[in-house]
Amino acid sequence: MAFTAQDVVPISEARARLTELSDEVVAGAEKLLTKNGAAYVAIVDARKLDYYHRLEAEHASLVLLGEAETGLRELLAGQRVASDDLLKALS
Incomplete structure (x- = not known):
């Protein structure tokens, strides 16, 4: 707008x-x-603000779903990360 x-x-x-x-x-x-x-x-407007918050939550869910889908594809393709490497990446 x-x-x-x-x-x-x-x-x-x-x-x-x-x-x-x-x-x-x-x-x-x-x-x-x-x-x-x-x-x-x-x-x-308060109703619009509530709608914006719901859109934001939906977007976050879609992003997480996309990341999960990417992870599953990588797993099915045999792409794995060693647990030590994962822990290093997360720290």
């Missing part, structure tokens, strides 16, 4: 407009708060 000029708000201004900004976020907007002209934090 691209931010519009109305979505970028100095944090000093956001203090006075928090209810208004929150209502806009619940209606679908995302707000980027700036501090000294630089991006600082975002205001995101």
Whole structure:
């Protein structure tokens, strides 16, 4: 989602407009708060934040699944690591 000029708000201004900004976020907007002209934090709808967290967890699961699949392929291909080498790599 691209931010519009109305979505970028100095944090000093956001203090006075928090209810208004929150209502806009619940209606679908995302707000980027700036501090000294630089991006600082975002205001995101709580449901969207929950969705983002679920996506992150799903991504982590897919990465782990991919790593497990790679390990199984290597095992089936006869590629093994000696336990001493494994312990060295892990330390």
